[in-house]
Amino acid sequence: MTDKQAAMNEADVLVEEVDTGARHPAHWQRHLIPVTAFVWALFQLYYASNLPFYLTDVTGINVIVTSSNARLIHLAFAMFLAAMAFPLFRHSSRRRIPYYDWLLGLLGVVACLYIMVFRNEIANRAGLPTTADLVMSTIGMIVLGISVYRALGLPLVIVASAFICYVFFGHSEFLPDVVQWKGASFGKAMWHYWMQNEGVFGVALGVSASLIFLFVLFGSILEKAGAGNYFIKIAFALLGHLSGGPAKAAVVASALSGLYSGSSIANTVTTGTFTIPLMKRTGFPPEKAGAVEVASSTNGQLTPPVMGAAAFLISEFTGVSYTEIIKHALVPALVSYIALFYIVHLEAQKLDLKGLQKPPSSLTFAGKLMGLLAGFIGMAALGAVVYYGLGWIKIAIPGAAFPVVVVGCAAAYLILLWFASRYPDLEIDPPDAPITELPRAGATAVTGLYYILPIVILIWCIMIERLSPSLSAFWATIAMITVALTQHPIKALMRGNTDIGGAARRGVSEWINGMISGSRNMIGIAVATGAAGVIVGTISLTGAHQVVGEFVEFLSGGNLLLMLILVAIMSLILGMGLPTTANYIVVSSLMAPVIVALGAKSGLIVPLIAVHLFVFYFGILADDTPPVGLAAFAAAAISRADPIKTGIQGFAYDIRTALLPFLFIFNTELLLIDVSPLKGVFVFFSAVIAMLLFAAATQGYFLVRNRIWETVALLVVAFTLFRPGFWLDQVDPPYIDWPGTDIYQVAEAQPADSLLRVSVAGPSFSDADEIIKTTILVPLGETGSGEARLEKSGILVMVDGGQAALEEPFPGTPFESLGREFDFYGGDPVTVSMVQVAKQRLPKEVFYVPALLVLALVVFMQRARVSRTRQ
Template identity: 35%
Template sequence: MSEQDKTTMSAEEVLQKFDKESDKRNLTGMWDKLISFICIAFAVFQLYTATFGVLDAHLQRAIHLAFGFSLIYLLYPGRKNWSRSVMHPLDVIFAVLSVASALYIVIFYDELVLRAGMNTEFDFSIAFIGTLLLFEAARRVVGWPMLTVALFFMFYAFAGPYMPGILAHRGVGVQEMFDHLFFTTEGIFGTPLGVSSTFIYLFILFGSYLEATGLGKLFIDLANAVAGWAAGGPAKVAVLSSGLMGTVSGSSVANVAGTGAFTIPMMKKLGYRPAFAGAVEAAASTGGQLMPPVMGAAAFLMAEFVGVPYIEVVKAAVIPALLYYIGVWIGVHYEAKKFGLKGTPRDQLPKFGKLFMEKGHLILPLAIIVYLLVSGYTPMRAALWAIGLTLICSCLRKSTRISFGDVVKGLIEGSKGVLGVLIACATAGVIIGVVTKTGVGLKLATALLDLAGGHLLPAMFFTMITSLILGMGVPTTANYVITSTIAAPALVQMNVPVLAAHMFAFYFGIVADVTPPVALAAYAGAGISGADPMKTGFAAAKLAIAAFIVPYIFVLAPELLMIDATPFTITFACATAIIGMWGVSVAMIGFCQSKLSFLQRLLFFVGGLNMIIPGAVTDAIGVAILAVAFFWQRMNKNKGPIENHGEDL
């Protein structure tokens, strides 16, 4: 990156550069009014069907996609050099054609049902045009990584007879493939788009109203009140506030831009190196995609794919997400101790009690939605109640009250906010369509197992590498669909619980956001901090070391996902995992009460790993090694912080 690129960027610039979903047109006049009208109509359709009952699956999803097509082509220019303030005629043509292709299913629904399997040449033309326009929409909104994977699967479907070995299949005809993708509910209009057209839209709308009430600012203020005064306070504020934002956020890059605009300058002012400041925010924001109840909207897809109630996914995600954040928190704490970084004076921080009294009511909708889900409400019904309660709760104080204009604006922002998820889900349907048509999912799982020699740990390692590669630059929802389709089946074949296998693949797909060379969250953090993006990426990966370890723990000890668990087994597994992560994090930072030698770091790392691996023998070995390492470093003469803050991790 050039010196000019290393200068700090605003949150808006970061979003436009690293988050394609945010690179929209800023239109005025007639076009702005038309887009606002479409957004409101979209929201009304979703709220109406959620309240009075969804339509037949294909109809609901086709109308959902038609709204998405129209907004994507009107909001997202086809080229970088096209104006963001003027509508391009080609985009209008694409919008009309794409909407027409989706509405063709709605208008001729009965006829299509009657001649199912015997589609006409005209039907094929519509399917072909609609699929191509879907690919173009995906390129504009979610970028080339997602589109490349989808195109690769399409190529595989047609090239089956020419593929080597286990990957060979009889091949799929062009018309057969496009008809399958467009006119069944096993392709573009499959389960991912079905979840987007019901649960996900409502939760994104819920998040837009929460943001309108000022909840994001409240999270940052609360984090400051709780942790701002501690050693490395601003960094801990970043961890805590990003975790809280992650409960409703659907994008790690958006989370970095939202909270990082406040926390990264605070960290740099305190004395953190720019690369580490950006890394803290990147690691914390990426973890937000693992935080229930939303999990970047992937929780709803996981419930459908695994075939369990949504609340079971939320329960399973709680402990691993907390372990991840504990790992990041430990790393931040010892980085601060390493260089003697103090917190913000208490008199410069907001008071927790005063904040809670003034704005604590804004948290009520989050608490209520969790209560409703636990009580057996469907996610759609719980989200509807939560949206209404958010509006009511905002009126409890004048400072947080939402006006009618804000309500309308929330509908518009909610419709715009769902576009990335919507088009990613529709494109992911192409991958699922090819998998169901060719059986490639089972073939890839078998290939992974053969590579691992039938052993669990190597299979987990190869699944991890596959998920990291497939997750690079891909949005959360699409990330989960891809990794669960390609990587997770290998672990399922080895008798790993289905939910644990899907969570394993999902975790490593998400960690790709802080894993170089394609670490979008880290690059976004580097943009705000003005640091080198690769240094930021490697620092973020070290801080996020828990995310590389926790999935192995819950596959080997499924009680962490509350699968066949008792309170004792959960408590014991959590305690040993936290101690183990403490050892690994200390080794990564290279500091405990004094600077560690290479051998001491190695002992902390090995001892920590032994504590993390479930089993009485490994726990005993881990405790012994960590005890030796801890007391050895306490004997060091040169205790205290390191003076040279320019030192890398």
């Protein structure tokens, strides 16, 4: 076995240990894990489809699986497979399943199904657990903890255990007064965690059962059917001849894999197995080769539509629709990838690297240019057909739109298969095999264009048909299963191949392997969302997020930027060693409320989606951040480099990604919030230019190596393009300030549907001697008297004696949370201290002019140095 093969095996083992399970039993046990995984996938498809409702109507027997029962069955499968597939100890057998794993797996199933079997009896004694309830809850919690340890290691177990300890011992005297709470009994805690939908079986596990599984399954079947190899080959065919071509291909291939992948580690190994050795061969040092792959793969978790399967959780936690989540996350993801592509280009320039050999071509420059334009026009035409063509069908024949689109996609599938059958199928090349010549881009592209059709169906179902994400994923998965089962026999038939049966068996094998792989990939995600539910349940039981907020406020001293930096660091720490979904649940549950509360105190009111994306970005960056950085360890196993150095270099490349969350907190236009389509295009291009300049500054190389003043100038220009409003705020404040006593007059003068910024001050709910402040945005609705408009928005103000006293908002109104922040019944009243109205100002984009002039100066100076070096 060569060193490279050993490296690949080491990386594959890491993926198995972290993602899918490293046990492969022999003898009669060898079928247990695959069969169970396949049955789990079938159950999830059944649950997502309309089949239960159809069977219930036809047979008269209720076979509908409720959401609550689906969560129980989902976790039961996950804990059983965790016990079977993941060895408990390092010395545990990989070739057989020990008796204690059978015991733990079956106990996990019993603990889950106990709730389903005795659901009615449990509902009748709500809040009064029996001994059997407590025994089953305890068993379930213990087996869940062991399952998390098996599949994910200690980090999440430690975090969840700390929260459980806080529930039981939060009243202890050794804790500071600021973090103490009254504590909970064992019965109350177990009931909260296991017997109701507030803890383990809460929102997170529900999203895992209803949404995440289907998207992971979709991606797995797509991968097993050959799409992963296709994306890698097309990336190399298009970019391999450029300077540093393999690294640029790695960026693109990882971005394409990120469209459906739910794991940055699996993404790293899937594409890195091929890209990292080629990067090293063309001159990249091992650490940088691994770091490029790590940065590409971690960014894949931030890329819509799947976002590492966290997009659906973000939608559930923020109340923002899934389609809006895709829109908000699109520009930052694209900008980040374009910048990484540019960073790779700069690295190649600094190392003076060459690309791989292109195949000979008879095309002239004009022909190549026409081919390039045809590619762009083709992609634009595909987008137009999907959005406008299929959208027109929905309008023209709304009742028959679905079958018409299905027939159209089937016809397109057969046409694309016919073109693909004219060329040989793409083979998976050994990673250490020499590449003497790159494949032809056109011929490579044609072989797999039909893989795009299931993605088109997914987008059509979500964006045009407006189906739920769950049902959309179901139909996309059915389309992908159809492709997997039929692509080889149909191509064999079109080629005149007589072995149709062999081709059909190959398709069935790929489908079955995709189903099994999807389920095995879901083991860690499912138990992680269950464990993350413990954290969410603790917060709902104890209000722990307020404690974290007070701690961050104390450390930051009220400084807004320092607060955001502390939240970013804590999100990085909390995210270490966690899969994407659990990562998001942990950081969003703890850190997102901190930004919302402390930002409001500083006068910064940020859309909730921006806050959640902020903590999500930093949680994901933990995948390449030492000392844990699992993606960095996977890449280092392939590149034979030091994992810590690989992680540090990967994070250095990801500084551009770490910058974006700070920018879209202060400039929400980057998330396409409240911008027109034309303005969105302008925002995208200005953000791309800004990020490229930031990358050039941090890499110390633009057209040539930067001088210090040029690096500083590039940073200033990049900042100005990203946030021109900062400079405008310095010369012209954004708001006109009015005293709180004028709130009625100011509210009455505002136009319809405007927002009024109101600063509120008063005694803290937790400490009546402490005066706190916050800022709220009050929607004024239609015109009318100021008092009526405020009252309709849920704000009651009594102006008397030179102050505007705020009454406690009623429960159910938009501002009821103020009742948990302020003491409305203490000695001092809660008052409106200030009212702010946005003023008319110059467009902030005027500051682009001096920024671009500075950029022109830097370009002029560097071009002069380039000319001198060429002489």
